[in-house]
Amino acid sequence: VTGTAADGGAPAPGGGPALVAALGRIVGGRHVLTDPDLTGSYRTDWTRRFTGDPLCVVRPADTAEVAAVVAACAAAGAPVTVQGGNTGLVAGAVPGDGDVLLSLTRLTALEPVDAVASQVTVGAGVTLANLQAHARAAGLDFGVDLAARDSATVGGLTATNAGGIRVLRHGDMRAQVVGVEAVLADGTVVAHLGGLPKDNTGYDLVGLLTGSEGTLAALTRVRVRLVPPLDHRVVALVAVEGTGPALDVLRSLRAAGLPLAAAELCYADGVDLVRSYASLKAPFDQAYPAYLLVECAGPAESEDDLLAALGEADGVADATVASDPRGREALWRYREAHTEAISAAGVPVKLDVAVPVGRLAAFTAELPAAVAGAAPGARSIVFGHVNEGNLHVNVLDAVERAEPVTDAVLRLVASYGGSISAEHGIGRAKGAWLPLCRGEAELAMMRRIKAGLDPADLFGRGVLLGSLDAAR
Numbered sequence: 229v230t231g232t233a234a235d236g237g238a239p240a241p242g243g244g245p246a247l248v249a250a251l252g253r254i255v256g257g258r259h260v261l262t263d264p265d266l267t268g269s270y271r272t273d274w275t276r277r278f279t280g281d282p283l284c285v286v287r288p289a290d291t292a293e294v295a296a297v298v299a300a301c302a303a304a305g306a307p308v309t310v311q312g313g314n315t316g317l318v319a320g321a322v323p324g325d326g327d328v329l330l331s332l333t334r335l336t337a338l339e340p341v342d343a344v345a346s347q348v349t350v351g352a353g354v355t356l357a358n359l360q361a362h363a364r365a366a367g368l369d370f371g372v373d374l375a376a377r378d379s380a381t382v383g384g385l386t387a388t389n390a391g392g393i394r395v396l397r398h399g400d401m402r403a404q405v406v407g408v409e410a411v412l413a414d415g416t417v418v419a420h421l422g423g424l425p426k427d428n429t430g431y432d433l434v435g436l437l438t439g440s441e442g443t444l445a446a447l448t449r450v451r452v453r454l455v456p457p458l459d460h461r462v463v464a465l466v467a468v469e470g471t472g473p474a475l476d477v478l479r480s481l482r483a484a485g486l487p488l489a490a491a492e493l494c495y496a497d498g499v500d501l502v503r504s505y506a507s508l509k510a511p512f513d514q515a516y517p518a519y520l521l522v523e524c525a526g527p528a529e530s531e532d533d534l535l536a537a538l539g540e541a542d543g544v545a546d547a548t549v550a551s552d553p554r555g556r557e558a559l560w561r562y563r564e565a566h567t568e569a570i571s572a573a574g575v576p577v578k579l580d581v582a583v584p585v586g587r588l589a590a591f592t593a594e595l596p597a598a599v600a601g602a603a604p605g606a607r608s609i610v611f612g613h614v615n616e617g618n619l620h621v622n623v624l625d626a627v628e629r630a631e632p633v634t635d636a637v638l639r640l641v642a643s644y645g646g647s648i649s650a651e652h653g654i655g656r657a658k659g660a661w662l663p664l665c666r667g668e669a670e671l672a673m674m675r676r677i678k679a680g681l682d683p684a685d686l687f688g689r690g691v692l693l694g695s696l697d698a699a700r
């Protein structure tokens with residue numbers, strides 16, 4: 229793997245052509261890719277900052293094939309990087325050099341929706357958009373949503389414990405996952421898919437594998453809870469003078485008892501970038517320092533209540549509201565196109581942090597100096613899920629200064645009692661800073677779990693704890 233803070237790794241003993249041939253016998257030759265022209269999209273991450281050189285890409289069709297592939301890799305001592313949609317933003321799905329890249333995008337089974345339990349079991353390779361469509365066709369919905377919905381897979385979302393734009397209403401991925409089936413590092417298949425709401429029969433293995441970033445097991449099927457459809461939606465883009473006023477408005481809307489479903493924050497420079505990238509007109513007659521996007525959703529219309537609450541709230545400089553699908557989408561575009569627009573502008577240093585929400589305004593006031601001190605002249609585009617105090621700090625024109633920028637921002641985050649990774653995970657990119665959030669005893673406990681389940685360190689070598697070790 230090349231790229232800042234990424235881990236290398238020699239080709240595995242026992243790997244090589246014999247293993248490639250053995251994998252071909254399991255999945256069929258055309259699902260084992262070695263030609264660099266065919267493996268390109270699997271090797272480099274979404275940000276284009278990290279890339280690796282796998283022994284091969286292997287694309288099994290079902291759990292049995294995944295188990296056989298993993299067993300063959302274990303027998304050969306070959307490290308395995310698990311990959312879903314490859315939309316992760318911390319390089320966890322980028323293969324170590326010489327790894328077998330285990331792509332699970334062919335695991336696309338959609339089992340029937342269990343309407344009584346309001347749950348469904350799906351293959352790990354099902355995209356978020358397809359899960360949403362499947363749930364909606366059954367009169368229900370899925371509680372997690374994010375801009376990478378057309379590519380991100382249920383396996384990846386579970387492995388990263390993804391958050392997204394609906395955490396305010398439904399919680400993160402861990403709050404949706406009620407069961408998993410997974411292949412362990414020796415090829416054993418474990419399954420706990422009953423989805424019982426009450427089940428105190430030992431350690432929470434489902435919870436453990438959720439957020440394990442491909443370092444403990446390959447998830448093959450996931451059972452998730454579904455939520456009632458919220459047919460009446462209204463979106464407001466609210467112009468504000470900064471982070472503090474945005475939080476004031478949000479507090480007022482919450483106090484008004486509105487059925488809030490999302491609350492997102494972005495700033496003038498990000499909206500300018502999005503506008504030029506997506507050719508959008510200005511949302512207001514004049515520019516404002518910051519914008520709060522809120523969505524209300526429920527079984528009944530709430531537009532009048534939202535307008536009334538915005539009229540009462542302190543801190544609203546201007547606001548525009550839409551309840552029809554096109555109008556709502558147009559307002560969301562100012563926020564949702566941030567990630568794409570930033571990537572189109574260059575290769576960003578991506579940081580995904582959270583601080584206690586009451587300290588968010590002070591943190592955002594200090595942030596520019598921290599970035600400027602580490603990378604003079606760099607451009608920071610900041611946006612995020614404001615209700616959870618979660619900001620995505622994207623630093624452009626700073627790839628050569630990636631490490632000092634990351635260090636400065638994450639140390640500032642830690643000084644605020646925050647998290648160095650609110651939703652993207654640690655991957656290969658953030659291990660060096662893990663001790664800012666996790667104590668030695670916690671890290672030692674994680675190591676014992678990893679060693680117990682994967683003693684040869686085959687899954688996600690160089691990811692999470694491996695990323696910390698590579699940095700030490």
Ligand SMILES: Cc1cc2nc3c(=O)[nH]c(=O)nc-3n(C[C@H](O)[C@H](O)[C@H](O)COP(=O)(O)OP(=O)(O)OC[C@H]3O[C@@H](n4cnc5c(N)ncnc54)[C@H](O)[C@@H]3O)c2cc1C
Nearest residue numbers: 312313314315316320381383384385387390391392442447
């Ligand atoms: C435009 C854009 C917007 C985004 N917005 C958000 C957001 O709002 N919130 C958020 O949390 N994230 C967001 N992300 C990040 C990303 O979409 C999520 O991390 C997502 O969960 C990754 O899913 P994936 O299938 O692409 O996983 P990958 O990128 O393929 O893998 C991510 C990690 O999960 C592991 N993994 C993948 N599949 C499996 C499996 N079946 N079993 C075991 N391990 C596995 C990999 O080894 C890797 O460590 C965004 C990304 C983009 C590009």
